[in-house]
Amino acid sequence: MPSVPQTYTISDFIEWNSKKQLLLAPDFQRGSVWSPSAKVFLIDTILNDYPIPQVYFRTNIDPVSQSMLREVVDGQQRLRAILEFASGKLKLTSKAPRHRGKTYQDLDVEDQELFLSYKIPAVQLINASNADVLEIFARLNSYSVKVTPAELRHAEYSEPVKWAIYDATREWHVLWDTYKLVSVRDSVRLKNTSLIAELFMALDDGLDDGGEHAINKYYKTRKDEEEEYFKPLRERMDLIIREILDNAEEGFKDTTFFDAPNFLALFCAVGFLRGFLPNSRATIEIEGLAGVGVDWQIGRVRLAEFAQAFDEQDDEVQRYAFFVAASKSTTHRISSRKPRFQALVKALHRNVAA
Structure with a gap:
């Protein structure tokens, strides 16, 4: 034959x-x-x-x-x-x-x-x-390499939820090309779509547990939604990412905030302060800060302090203890996400001490 x-x-x-x-x-x-x-x-x-x-x-x-x-x-x-x-x-x-x-x-x-x-x-x-x-x-x-969950979703789904996330991943290539939020190797395996999916999920349902299981659930529950459903989510996502990049100072892209887990936390903090993020388990105790706005002049200083504390793994300093300790633990659980998110919300809001 x-x-x-x-x-x-x-x-x-x-x-x-x-x-x-x-x-x-x-x-x-x-x-x-x-x-x-x-x-x-x-x-x-x-x-x-x-x-x-x-x-x-x-x-x-x-x-x-x-x-x-x-x-x-x-x-x-x-x-x-x-x-x-x-x-x-x-x-x-x-x-x-x-x-x-x-x-x-x-x-x-x-x-x-x-x-x-x-x-x-x-x-x-x-x-x-x-x-x-x-x-x-x-x-x-x-001889096939085992597919990643992201590759499997890309093959399995053809509904608008897939294309909304894929298009955003492709169009925000600066996040992978310049800021290295996800490595080139992982981007080839479509793992960057997982991060973008998490951003959509946060804007849609609020910050909660994440990871591949949660992303799979999101695709499944949104598979019948039309293209129009995702447009406002995409618009808000673009505004938040653009605001973060516009306010990122020289060298900021080399900090923990351009590692995927803490970029997600920063994204959600900015989105929450802009009034774009729904309340969830992560916003308990700080609901009153929703939509109050971001003070980047003060926020940039505080983010630099957070980044330095993280680099030094200094969780003994009370001011940053929750953030550093939470950043060391699993990044997909709300128990880790909530303290990082809330610390960043307070850091970026001018009237609340970090």
Whole structure:
């Protein structure tokens, strides 16, 4: 059973489909389940000439009829989206900002040519049996690196909750590129989406327990929400992040506040003082400070003191004891988050002693 790696253009797949030489729903594949957003994102990837994963298909050759039938064994969703767009049935949305509102027929000739000539990497399994196909995928999967929870969510969900978080992660790339809130290695594994998800969760429900289990629950409970639901959350998130970065002094990005756990605490403190954060278990005892505003002139001094105390691991000084001790403990539990959050709220509010 030969396996032949090759590349084929999108026009090849269109031709095979029109001649009924392409089977998109063999026993190996699920039914069509991609959301419109996922389809548009793929088309945008192609129109930007970025690579997409290879597809696998079993090529059954009949020497008597001199015909070939290609059964897609991996990549059905991608090919369905491509063929749907090529037929004019898929209109691009905000997930394809350069071509928003366009169908294939609305594209410039140059973009149509780019789309049709785009090369898709593929592996042909010539006259492979079902057992051969299953064996191949068992072997491929045996070499796979275990996926992270963030990667699993990105693969599992196609609803607006995923795209709201993913788009924010991508557009706030300065947090990873410049401020190194999440390392490049972890960003490749989509762990930066976990931090952005926590920011959405705090703005939506208030600061509480976090971590991957809580993020999974948030995706699940928000999967039926439309895109409009997340827009005000995103707007508030952008305002808070921009305010923090605008007030970050030279060297501040090298402090604990640009480690993900304490950045989250700082984000929530600023959001709470701006009136953007709902009350939760973390705000008990300080509800009266919600929306009173931030004094960055004093706050910058106090944040520097917090950072120095953290660097020196000085939890003997009463003024910073709760913050330093809580920063040493698990970062996902409310028992650790609450004292750090409340200490920062008090540090950033001009009328309350830290």
